[in-house]
Amino acid sequence: MARSSPERRRRFRVKVGLSIYYVMFLVFIYGPMFAMFVLSFQGPRGGVTFPMRGISLHWWAALLQPSIVGDLRSALARSLILAIIVMVITAVFSTMLAMAFRKRFFGAGVLFYAIMAGLMVPGILLSLGLASLLRQLGLPPAWWSSALGLHVVWTLPFGFLVMMAVFNRFDGRLEEAARDMGADEWTVFREVTLPLITPGIVAAGLFGFTLSYDEFARTTLVAGAQNTLPLDINASLTQRVQPTLFALGTASTLFSLLMIAMFIAVYTILYRRSH
C-alpha cells in the first residue's frame, strides 16, 4: 500500500523537529561546561561571570600553586590510584559474577538484588553507616580502604550489567567445542572466552574508572585524613568561588573526556579484533 504523501511529510517534520531538539539538548547539558571552560581563561581582574576582562592563564597558573585548595597534585594522584584499583576490581568481579549467572544457582535472586542495591542506596547512607561503624570499632577510615570499598559497591552494578549483556549474546557452543577437544577450564577461559569478552571487560572498566574518579558522596566521610580530588573540589566550594575553580573544573573535565575517549578507542579496537 502506497503511503500517503501528507503522512510522509508529517513524519519528515517530526524528524526535523526532534533533530533540532537533540541539538538543543546537547547545548543544555554541555553549555554550562563550555561557559566554565571559557571563563577559566578570565583576566586576572575578572570574576566568575561574564564579561571577560581580558584573556589570561592567570587562574590556570594559580592552580599549580599548592596553597589554593590544599595539595592538589597529591589529591589528583590519590584519585587516580583509587580509580585504577576500582577499575580492576570492578572488571574482575563483574566478569566473575556474570560468568556465575550463566548458570542457575541457589541464592541467585538475592545476589542479583544485592548487586543492584549498590546502585539504589544513596552514597551518603553508605558513607554514614561505614564511617560510624568504623568509628565504633576504632578502625581508621582511609581512601584506599573504606572509600575503595564503597566505590566498588557503586561501580559493580554497572560493570555487572555490561558483562551480563555480553554473556547474553555469547555463543556457549564455542566453549563446548573446546571442552570436547579436551581443553581444561582454564584453557577454555584463556583461549576462547576471554578473547571474546575483552571488549566488555574494557567497558566495565570504563564505568569503574570514571565513576570512581569523580565520586564524592561515597568518599566524603570515609576517606580519612587525606583528600581525593572531588573532596578537594568540594572543600574549595566552601571558600569564595574564584575562576581557579573553573580552571580546576575544566582540567578535570578534559581529563575525564580524555579517559573516556581512550576507553572507547580501546573498546573499538578490541571489538573489531574479536568479531
Place this chain on the structure above:
Amino acid sequence: MPIEQTEPRIRRDPGFPVAWLIAPATLWLVAFLLLPLLAIFVFSFWKASGHGLTPAFTLENYQNFFAVEGFFDPQHESFLTPSIFLRTLWTTFRFTATVMAICLLLAYPLAYFLAMQVESFKWQLTLFLLVMVPFWTSYLIRAVAWLPMLGRHGLLNEFLMSTGLVDEPVSFLLYSEFSYTMALVQLYVVLAVGPIFFSLAKIDRALLEAARDMGATSFQIFREIIVPLSLPGVAIGMIFVFVLLMGEFATAVVVYGGKTSTTGTIILNYYGIANYPFAAVNAIMLMLAMMIGVIVILRLVDIRKEL
C-alpha cells in the same frame, strides 16, 4: 578385571564452580553494603554520648524526628506542625518529584529520536554516547559550571535582556528554587535517557510495520505500541533518577547557596556534630521514603520482563 569405562565423561556442570566465582564479590557486598546499612539501623536505636555512641535501645531519636514543634503533642498550640526533619524530607521529595517529571518530559523525546528516527546503528551509538558522556564526568564540577550561567550577570540574564524579555537582570536565577531545579535536571536527565533508549531500541520494528499496514496512524502506533512497550525503561530510568535525587546533598550547597537543606545535608550536619544516632534516624527515614517511592513506581509498571 575391572571394566574400563569407555563412555565419555559426562560434564554435568561445565565452567568454573559458581561458589568461587561469587565468593569475593559477595564478601565485598557484605562488608561494604550490608554491614553499613545494618550499622545505621542498629545505631538509630543507640544513644548519642559526648563523642560517639553508647549502646542502648531507645526510641528517643525517632521521637525527636517526629515530635519536635508539637507534632503528636496535644499541649502544643500548633498541633499539626510537622518537625523540621519531616518538612525537610517532604521538601526533598517535592524537589525530587518535580525534577523527575521534567527529566521524563525531556528524556523521552530524546530517547525516541535516538531509537526510532536515527537509522544507522553507528550514528545511533555515537549520538547516544554524546549524551551519556557527562555521566562519566564529575557532577560537582557540572554543578559548579552553572554559576556563570545563572546569577545577575549570568549568561541567561544577558540572553533575556538581549531578547528584550526583561529590562533589567532578574535575580531569581541563582540561589533559588529555579536554579536548583534546573541544575538537578541537567545533572540527572542523562540517567533517564539511557534506560528509555534501550527499551525503545528493543521494540520489534515488524510490530510497527504491521500496525502501519493495518492502517494505524503514527500517533496510534505511538500510543498503542511504543508507549506501552517502553514503560519498563521509563520505570527503570525514573527509579534511577528518584533514588539519586533523594540522596542528593551537594548540589543544594553549590547552586542554592545552602538556603535549603535536603535530608542528605541534615545527615551530614548531624554527623558533623557527632550525633550519629540522629543522623542514622534521618537515614532510615530517607530509606523508608525511597522504598515507598520505588514500590509505587514498580506497582505502576511491571519491569520484570526487562531484567
